[in-house]
Amino acid sequence: MPPAKRWLRQLGEDTSMSEFKTIGKNEERVDIRAKVLGSAVYAADLKMPGMLHGKIVRCYEYAHARVLSLDLSAAAAAPGVVKVLGPADVTKKAFNKSVIDLMASETSAQMLGDIEEQHIFTEHVKFYGDGIAGIIAKTEEQAEHAASLVVVEYEELPVYLTPEESGAPDAVQFTPEKPGNKAFELPDGMFPGGVLGWGDVDDAFEEADIVFEDTFYTPKQKQCQMEPNSYVALYDDEGRLNCWMSSQMPKLVHEKLARLFEMPMSMVKVTQTVVGGGFGARLGMVLEPEICAMALAVPGRPVKIQEPREEDWLTSPSRHPSRYWMKLGFKKDGTPVACDAKSVNFKGGYYLDGSALASTTGFWLQGMYRFDNLRYKGESYFTNQPVCGAFRGYGNPQTNFVLEQMIERGCVELGIDPMEWRKKWHKQVGDMSWLNATPYTSCALDECLERGAEVIGWEEKRKKYDNQTGTKRRGIGVAVGNHTSGAFPMILEQTTCTVRLNEDASATILIACSDIGQGSHTTLRQIAAETLGLPLQDVRLDTGDSDADGFDIGAHASRTLYVGGTAVMKACQDARGQLFARAAKILEADSDELDIEDKQIFVKGSPERSVSAAKICRDGIYNFMNMATGELEGEPGQIQAYISYKPDNNSPPFFSTFVEVEVDTETGEVEVLELVSSHDIGRAIHPAICEGQMEGGAQQGLGMVLTEETYFDEKGFATNNSFTDYKMLGASDMPKMTSILVENPDPYGPYGAKSVGEAGLVTPVGATANAIYQATGIQFTQGPITPEKILHAIKEKGVSYV
């Protein structure tokens, strides 16, 4: 059973929800005024005196080739060119642009098989657009012109676009460290037998009343954050390497850059600018190594790279495409006796976070239902495609597409209501969560389902839409999921936070947590203000500066509010404790008898016994001797609190989505009519920000299931790496949406809060597929479910058109 409400105890008072001053309120976002005026400064907006422009020369002739010779002489002689750089002109050190490897111990990383095989400019082109050289010129145009003058002789290599092709015995090896081009499989040393799970799946299938299996494909979806990648770097006169960038994880990038260029971290400074979206594309490094290598080549001159959208597409990692096989066994009464699954992921040209994705895809599978027996295998193979890495959900939407459709098939076959089945068999408080490592500490999934069902009219519509005829057929589907709040206990968790009270008792919070648009700087500020007892405008966050801020992992694993928020809360509790201790002496009371309002500290029940927080803070700094008494006026020293916080729990949120669709059997078009998502948030620190995550997640989830895929021709050239040819849903493509926040405070989260960041994308995927299934009677195993596939399936299955 979960422990008592720890967040309450730590606050030292039994605060009921209504007494919160800012928690739970839709405060104005800290960054919003600058954003509506356009004055927020993104990396692309930076201009510096003497700034040069960098251009990476990319291979657009082949998706797989060796560079036999590289002639940079014409480029070097072109107008405006300051420097040309080939592989020999930059560090030869191999590295890994992902940062996930830093988050596992060296022994674990070794066991997982993490490798460093990337180079700043490659001599073995592994995907269409791989970088082979660099140009630095006075203007962007001059750099582009010079890039077109580079002469390269290539040896063409066979192109492998699937794991079967790259895994064939005679295939060209991507790296000697990964024989057979198998980038990853679950290591035996960590997962006995190379599998995740429990029980004996093979025996269990014998006992099942129904058993079925299928193989699915999940697409190479692109994050399409609105801000294309842009960087500025400067190797300054002090010998420091400065980099302005928009990574989601500035502190891990800080260490990676220091390692790569063999400099002390104190001589590398990273500044995170305002980040124009991430969704995983900027989890690690994208072009930070390249821009820093360029800056090192022209000391004293800032260099800027602005990637065109088409290039951003190829150089920042996408979601992993996967082939995902699953076999389920049920008893007649619906008891889920066994789940057997294997996902084979397309890795793209480089390893990056190769060990993590194929693992987590199985973790989400483990975490959802009470299967008696479960077995999962995960693998990844190199392919000649642009790299794959993190994308919101990190394997969870893939699992949702497959698992939720397979569960649906079982329910339909057994004649069981799919919502009731989910309510009966989802994991509960006390059950082991993903990775079988920590038990769930809270779960409000039943309420999510019930409230969602009511809003969309599930019961009535589900009955009404059975066995339709005609050219417009409606369907309604449901899917459930859960995710994570931080990366504990899988990989590293750590956030440091310093709280400093200024002379007037306003507070500065130094913290490296990233706000990549999700609103975490606003919610962290609310937690600080609530805990310190200060008005919101008296709390300021200082972020994005590697000199000033302590360590934080950055934005991934839906961790910022849950982990960073707890760090802020604890540091603020400490600062408030110090403030109250000083006030207690003045007021001749105990600290725990005190409260604070409008920066005035008073004895509870006797508000006339009070002292101003500003006076205590100022007296601590401007600390003089009283000439009459010879004693110090007030306690000396500025009040400051610091914590390096490592969580010891994880409180995954649960969530559900209902989707109603109308399928046109003549055109194959799917119109999404309504989407209702409910989220077990624990506590909503800022409800509108939580809704924003669910609504934006839905746009990406609907895209993944209906329209979004990066296509390649037989040469391995991407054919739709642009907003013109890649369909994201626009405002008029989106359905009517309702977001329901179910508040059931978690004993571990700050003020009871759990995560929401990634979750919104996940269940729209399974729910939409299930709605299409009800409408057409056909399950679509190959994502995205495009009109072409629907028409083809209707024809193939002999479904009547009318």
Place this chain on the structure above:
Amino acid sequence: MSKHAITLKVNGESYDIVVASNKTLLNVLREQLDMPETKYGCGTGECGACSVLVEDNTAINACLTLAATMDGREITTAAGLQVNGELHPVQQAFIDHHAVQCGFCTPGMIVKGVSLLEKNPDPSEEEIREGLEGSICRCTGYVKIVEAIDAAGKEMAKAAG
């Protein structure tokens, strides 16, 4: 590259500048006039992050417009919508309805919102959504953006009496 001497009026101020034939309005605003509020998102007129207003409150894609063709024209960017330190009702509504996340599409979205309300002061939800076609937001699912524009329309109608 041939060059053209042009006069651009941006946010009420005139600028006499010389632009190369191949420079887009977006490039000139950002690089030559130091007005970074108009954003580069795709360069192909699909995302609307570069939207600016011209005289009759039509929103155009600055990334698809050659600067040399804009001689004598009046342009308003998101920064220019503020009057005497007071935000435009559409900007205020974006704040009140939390219609911003990463903020990169925001200046263009606001310009689009102003344009559609100037041309249709009482739009239905469907008309707002259609009016936002050609503007992509990857963060919000458009829910709060549509709400904000709807609310701003009502606010502007009230102010106009």
